[in-house]
Amino acid sequence: MPITGKISSVSQPVSISWHNINVFSKPSTGIRLPFRKKDDSSVHILKNVSGHVNSGQLLAIMGSSGAGKTTLMNVLTQRNLSDVKVNGSVKLNGKIMDYNTIKSLSAYVQQDDMFIANITVREHLKFQSRVRMDQSTTLKFRESRINQVLLDLGLNKCADTMIGAPEVEKGISGGERKRLSIASELLTDPSVMFCDEPTSGLDSFMAQNIMDVMREMAASGRT
Structure with missing residues (x-):
């Protein structure tokens, strides 16, 4: 069924920009099994990624599996970054972004829908x-x-x-x-x-x- 009316206007428009984002995986710090070699290498997941999206724009992040789409989303939302090192800057309306600000202004729709089945x-x-x-x-x-x-x-x-x-x-x-x-x-x-x-x-x-x-x-x- 199509939507029935225009979605109500947002109260606080926000533009987002990101500059020279580089993301590296952190070396494993877990227990090393005797028959496995220790892996101290770091993988360069995102390399010098920059972009900008204005209020009122719809932006699609596209790429093949493993290209780093989810990693970039995590950087922009400040989510799930404990296992990676991030360089570069993200700005909201021209100001450096912090976790509390992006959390208060944004929402994240997960890929998987999680609902209680027996409620309306x-x-x-x-x-x-x-x-x-x-x-x-x-x-x-x-x-x-x-x-x-x-x-x-x-x-x-x-x-x-x-x-x-x-x-x-x-x-x-x-x-x-x-x-x-x-x-x-x-x-x-x-x-x-x-x-x-x-x-x-x-x-x-x-x-x-x-x-x-x-x-x-x-x-x-x-x-």
């Missing part, structure tokens, strides 16, 4: 609003925000449908599951959305539907 779409979003929003947020605002993202992502017709589990328990479609993942992140009105392979595992129709959602998010001023 609306119940899932209610739970997510309690987890993600500030404790001082009023119930009225939570309900308003939930209704807004349901409308924005075209999920209002399946709002009271059980989520289910693929090939196990009947529920919403694969495309609706992916849109629900995005809706969960949109609850907090992020300025930047990072999506890891958002069309993976979807047929061409559902993949096109998700890309329409991505374009709508960019049109709303998000990065």
Whole structure:
């Protein structure tokens, strides 16, 4: 089902730039088995990578398996960097980025959808609003925000449908599951959305539907 309306505009537009990013793997520090040679070598994962994306733009990071796409996403989001050494700079609106800033302004949609099968779409979003929003947020605002993202992502017709589990328990479609993942992140009105392979595992129709959602998010001023 296509989305039903224009996604609401972002409150704080953000542009991101990265300059001369170099990422090296750290030598293994684990226990060395007697029959294995110690490997002190470091792999140069990303070499002098630079780029820029403005608020309102949709950017796709493409490359073959092992090219470093996920590593670059991790650098931009400051996630999972304990096993690598990173050189270079990442800036938000021209200022050097730190973890707390990018965390407060961005959301990350995982490749794999993780849901409780026996609750409805609306119940899932209610739970997510309690987890993600500030404790001082009023119930009225939570309900308003939930209704807004349901409308924005075209999920209002399946709002009271059980989520289910693929090939196990009947529920919403694969495309609706992916849109629900995005809706969960949109609850907090992020300025930047990072999506890891958002069309993976979807047929061409559902993949096109998700890309329409991505374009709508960019049109709303998000990065």
